Amino acid sequence: MYTVSDTMNTQFKKGVLELCVLVLLDRKDCYGYEMVEEISRNIFISEGTIYPLLKRLKTEGLVISYLKESQDGPPRKYYQITELGKEKKEKLVAEWNEFAMGVSNLLYNRNVDMEGNCDE
Amino acid sequence: MYTVSDTMNTQFKKGVLELCVLVLLDRKDCYGYEMVEEISRNIFISEGTIYPLLKRLKTEGLVISYLKESQDGPPRKYYQITELGKEKKEKLVAEWNEFAMGVSNLLYNRNVDMEGNCDE
DNA sequence: ACAAGGTACCATATATTGCAAGGTACTATT
DNA sequence: AATAGTACCTTGCAATATATGGTACCTTGT
Known part of the structure; x- marks a missing residue:
């Protein structure tokens, strides 16, 4: 198994896994177990995370599914x-980038917007 | 008010606001309302987010608090x-960086680890 | 004097979502 | 027949951001 350190903050993943799944599916059709390996x-x-998530995505009409037999x-x-x-994927990617940049700015003390040119 | 678009995915923030608060407090003492403005x-x-968060941080011994009068x-x-x-801050920063890089790799289809040299 | 608005604090209830734990079933290997 | 890997699923729990509503202080305008 690949397993990145599982000490990674669980909370960070909230909402992001949905983004990851949509990005993977935008490349090619996948089955659940496969996506777990990829991610x-x-x-x-x-x-235990992927199946409820996929169910949600299906309910929301973001994905469809079909069965396929397997030899193994x-x-x-x-x-x-x-x-x-x-x-949805495009929207989430944009939001993620905006968010990640915002966090980065906070961590590195960069105040991008209105630095002396705030008319208020 | 500064207000970044509030359409930003709420879930993305899970766990990150704690990180942001600790980073701010590592620079200087702040009061809650001030941190909301900064962030x-x-x-x-x-x-409504900051006060329950600060209470948690205090309970966990990550911060202490003191009162100070204000003229206005x-x-x-x-x-x-x-x-x-x-x-905790150092740990969260490291975890965030690892996480953000992982997401970035997924979004841009970069598979960093074990690409052909997986002994298993 | 009083109302309104900005500053500053707080608590409660709700929604979302990742995960652990447990389960089913198929195939191949021992 | 037993085990391990693949592949699916459900249920209950925990964490946390937010909406909502509230308290109280100070300044300004009327």
Whole structure:
């Protein structure tokens, strides 16, 4: 197993795993177990997390799913991103970048906006 | 008010606001309202968020507090980071950097570790 | 004197979501 | 037949950001 350190703050992942799944599915159709392996290369994710998440995404119409048999194990449930899912993905990527930059600015004491030119 | 777009994903902030508060307090003592203003320059934060957070940090011994009068308003409750808080801050900063890099790798399809040299 | 608005604090209830723990079932290997 | 790996799923729990509503002080305008 790949397993990045599982000491990683659980809270940090909130909302981000959804983004990660959508990004993966935008590249190619995947099944749940596969996505856990993929994501686990970079950030720790529990298997118990992915299935409720995928269910949510399906309910929200961001993905659809189809079954496919496998030679080495039980049938796999592949997920495919929808147009709505792609839009959501783009939005989340943008929000993530804005957020990560904001945090970075805070950590490095860079106050980007209005530094002396604040008209108020 | 500074107000970064409040459409920013609420979930992204989970755990990060604690990090932000500790970073600010590592620079100088602050009172709650002040921290909301500081943080709001970079990421949206609601006032209702900071006080339960500060209470938690105090309970965990990461900060201490003292009252100070103010000429223009009610007395301010200043918070000061403790040694334990500084350690926690360092740990969170490291975890955040690891996490943010992991997400970035996933978004940009960079598989850093074990690419062909996985002995298993 | 009094109302309004800004400053500054606080508590409670709610929603979201990651995870642990437990379960089912198929296939291949021992 | 037993074990291990693959692959799916559900339930209950824990953590935390926010909305909402509240208290109280100070200044300014009327």
